[in-house]
Amino acid sequence: MSPVIDVHKLSKNFGAVRALDELDLRLEAGEVHGFLGPNGAGKSTTIRVLLGAVKADSGTVRLFGEDPWTEAVRLHRRLSYVPGDVNLWPKITGGEAIDLLVSLRGGADGRRRSELLERFDLDPSKKARTYSKGNRQKVALVAALASDVELLVLDEPTSGLDPLMERVFQDCVREAKAAGRTVLLSSHLLAEVETLCDRVTIIRQGQTVQSGALSELRHLARAAVSVVCGKDPSGVALLPGVHDVRRDGERLLFSVEDGALPAVLEHLLPLDIGSLTSTPPTLEELFVHQYSPDAQGARS
Amino acid sequence: MSTAAPPRGQRDGFRDARAAGDLTGTGRLFRFALLRDRLRVPLWALALGGLVGYFGAVLPLAYPDQAALQTRAAILKDPSGALLSGPGYGLENYTLGAMLANEVLGMLAVAAALMSIFLVVRHTRAEEESGRAELVRAGVVGRYAPLTAALGALLVANGAVAVVLAAAMLGNGLAGADSLALAAGVAAVGLVFGAGAAVTAQLSQSARGATGLAGGALGLAYLLRGIGDAQRVGGSTLSWLSPVGWSQQTRAFVDLRWWPLLPSAVLAALLCLAAYLLASRRDLGAGLLAARPGPSRATRALASPAGLALRLERGSILSWCLGLFAFALLTGSMGRTIVESFEARPELAVVIGGSTGGDALRATLSAFLRYFAMAVAVHAVVTVNRLRREEDSGRTALLLAAGAGRARLLLHCLAVTLAADALLLLAAGFGLGAGAASAVGPGAGNLALEFTAASLAYLPLVSCFAALTALAYGLRTGSWWVWLILIASLLIGLYGPILRLPEALLDAEPFGLVPAVPSVPLNGNPLLLMGLTALVLLAAAVPAFRRRDLSV
Numbered sequence: 001m002s003p004v005i006d007v008h009k010l011s012k013n014f015g016a017v018r019a020l021d022e023l024d025l026r027l028e029a030g031e032v033h034g035f036l037g038p039n040g041a042g043k044s045t046t047i048r049v050l051l052g053a054v055k056a057d058s059g060t061v062r063l064f065g066e067d068p069w070t071e072a073v074r075l076h077r078r079l080s081y082v083p084g085d086v087n088l089w090p091k092i093t094g095g096e097a098i099d100l101l102v103s104l105r106g107g108a109d110g111r112r113r114s115e116l117l118e119r120f121d122l123d124p125s126k127k128a129r130t131y132s133k134g135n136r137q138k139v140a141l142v143a144a145l146a147s148d149v150e151l152l153v154l155d156e157p158t159s160g161l162d163p164l165m166e167r168v169f170q171d172c173v174r175e176a177k178a179a180g181r182t183v184l185l186s187s188h189l190l191a192e193v194e195t196l197c198d199r200v201t202i203i204r205q206g207q208t209v210q211s212g213a214l215s216e217l218r219h220l221a222r223a224a225v226s227v228v229c230g231k232d233p234s235g236v237a238l239l240p241g242v243h244d245v246r247r248d249g250e251r252l253l254f255s256v257e258d259g260a261l262p263a264v265l266e267h268l269l270p271l272d273i274g275s276l277t278s279t280p281p282t283l284e285e286l287f288v289h290q291y292s293p294d295a296q297g298a299r300s
Numbered sequence: 301m302s303t304a305a306p307p308r309g310q311r312d313g314f315r316d317a318r319a320a321g322d323l324t325g326t327g328r329l330f331r332f333a334l335l336r337d338r339l340r341v342p343l344w345a346l347a348l349g350g351l352v353g354y355f356g357a358v359l360p361l362a363y364p365d366q367a368a369l370q371t372r373a374a375i376l377k378d379p380s381g382a383l384l385s386g387p388g389y390g391l392e393n394y395t396l397g398a399m400l401a402n403e404v405l406g407m408l409a410v411a412a413a414l415m416s417i418f419l420v421v422r423h424t425r426a427e428e429e430s431g432r433a434e435l436v437r438a439g440v441v442g443r444y445a446p447l448t449a450a451l452g453a454l455l456v457a458n459g460a461v462a463v464v465l466a467a468a469m470l471g472n473g474l475a476g477a478d479s480l481a482l483a484a485g486v487a488a489v490g491l492v493f494g495a496g497a498a499v500t501a502q503l504s505q506s507a508r509g510a511t512g513l514a515g516g517a518l519g520l521a522y523l524l525r526g527i528g529d530a531q532r533v534g535g536s537t538l539s540w541l542s543p544v545g546w547s548q549q550t551r552a553f554v555d556l557r558w559w560p561l562l563p564s565a566v567l568a569a570l571l572c573l574a575a576y577l578l579a580s581r582r583d584l585g586a587g588l589l590a591a592r593p594g595p596s597r598a599t600r601a602l603a604s605p606a607g608l609a610l611r612l613e614r615g616s617i618l619s620w621c622l623g624l625f626a627f628a629l630l631t632g633s634m635g636r637t638i639v640e641s642f643e644a645r646p647e648l649a650v651v652i653g654g655s656t657g658g659d660a661l662r663a664t665l666s667a668f669l670r671y672f673a674m675a676v677a678v679h680a681v682v683t684v685n686r687l688r689r690e691e692d693s694g695r696t697a698l699l700l701a702a703g704a705g706r707a708r709l710l711l712h713c714l715a716v717t718l719a720a721d722a723l724l725l726l727a728a729g730f731g732l733g734a735g736a737a738s739a740v741g742p743g744a745g746n747l748a749l750e751f752t753a754a755s756l757a758y759l760p761l762v763s764c765f766a767a768l769t770a771l772a773y774g775l776r777t778g779s780w781w782v783w784l785i786l787i788a789s790l791l792i793g794l795y796g797p798i799l800r801l802p803e804a805l806l807d808a809e810p811f812g813l814v815p816a817v818p819s820v821p822l823n824g825n826p827l828l829l830m831g832l833t834a835l836v837l838l839a840a841a842v843p844a845f846r847r848r849d850l851s852v
Binding site for chain 2: 014048051052053054055071072073074076077079080081083085086087088089091092100101103104105106140153
């Protein structure tokens, strides 16, 4: 089965600024894919290229196997989009805006629309001028989720939502996945990506730096170890692959590179271990590690 | 470029399917555009129709017999009269219809063009700038659908204007075919500049820039026909370079001909075509005129509310300044001809507001200086009114939260407005005097210096209008009543003498209260009074702004 999104060596310049530099991105059907990167890395530009709003300078871009620039109209029947910064028409009500956006996609299930309005707790009779940022975001979310589409393109869709609404949103994404839809989720909320996504792509300065299943990526970062020993364990600091050793009361804390753990355990075993926990790296640690100065230095 | 380019042979077959797809969603967006404009467009149409209806009812009272009409016709034969109104045909046997076609058509056409420019930019570039176009285009919407929907709304708006205008003229008992031609002429100018705005919306990255470019083209077109009409009665080559001139050349109510509307139709079609071609070549949200990067640090000058206001307004101030100066220079350079025609026909001077006795040139130019001061007053109201938009967008709250202080914010904005308006007055006065000096040669004294200095006499009055707008902003009443006062003052000042309004009303008109310097000696008392009035208004505006809630 061909991938839903297949981007290969995509480049885009805005004047002298190189926004995308041979970026790669691939989504298989039915997966929820996290799209991560610091501000200005090119996430939104990539999404605009995928939507056919911005033309690629070079590289191949395929959406459902077709070119999103020339076939935008046909392809848009199969996808919904939520931007991170939703701006609405001030004098038009939220309900009217939803109906406009939905009807531009070819209509939707009325029951689903009212169900979503209820779940997101949105009053559709208010004019957009009076909505807060979170409520404008809900308008775009309801419009996107009310249509029966194969692909959801979500560009920081929960910016401005409160934690309760964030939970509703996560339920909706899980339901979409259960219904076999594909989701591209660009987000800064790493916990959100961690709970929802099967695979992630991390980009920096318009280039893909990591892509794969979360479990694979964890190997790239360090595990956090906390240990209490009968005898002094501080010699562990001399072992290769051990970093950031510090003491917290009787506890010794440090981080260990992937693959260095067996040697660390071997060193600690004779030292009368009272307790030992090893936590796999969170996505946040992974992310920070990816952009920390020494990680960049190592690559260049 | 390696995105899907089908083999050459297949391309033509694809093109049809693609061209159809590019317009998908137009109908829905068109209906949505009409929904958004459901109040605006009828208001424009009724205002323009009402103006014509009013003129149709009032002019017969002001010019009850043929002799009176011929007096009016004589003004049009004069270059200065032609400059401000129209080409001047049918002057031998002047009628109400010819008067509308010669003198009112140009004004209506400019209004329709402004309506069209605002409408097209609102539905194209403003949508892209706000990010709403991206949301819309992510639906099943073709690349050209938003532009096509905007052009459709343009057609409807100008159609509505034409219908209401024609109905107003027919209601006044004017000839049917000629009324239709005049209405169609107004709509034709609207269509041309609406289509022009569709092009500038592709060029500029901001809605304000797109409006400015199209508005500049409109100003140029009006100036071209003005100079062209002033050169020869009935118009000359320059008149034929302007879409406004084309519509006036239909000679409605005199010697009706329809073909001068043809170039407008062709030009509008070409501009639409250009807009589509440009739209197909660019990314959503991008302009073809690239935005230049700015400084990465604020200078000391920027770091205050006044500095910020000056920075935001400087482009607008500069273009007003150049525009007023050019127009004043042109008007001034016609001073000699104007005076000669006044000497030949003293009844004209009464109408224009000039004088034949004493220094006729100075008197006439002093009357013109007043017209320029009116334009500067409009600038003052527009500029202070920007405070409302700043507040609605949340930027004012940002400044206040940063510790700017409400009084300081308001006073800085006013200070910048008044400094700019002083500059505009000086530019207009200097242009008028320098133009006249170049036309009459030495011997008339230092006209340039005289008029430059005299222009500042209008600053207290302009300050009053600025302070009045500030008060409306402080009270958050909406600025409609300020506009009402200003427009009433302008209409009475401009048309009062022609319409022979009561003397008491003419005397109460604010611009008439300023001594007509430099032709009459400067009397400081009314100026002092106006300055005090401005201070009182301002003293009321500051606490009013302090006391109320911000809008967001």
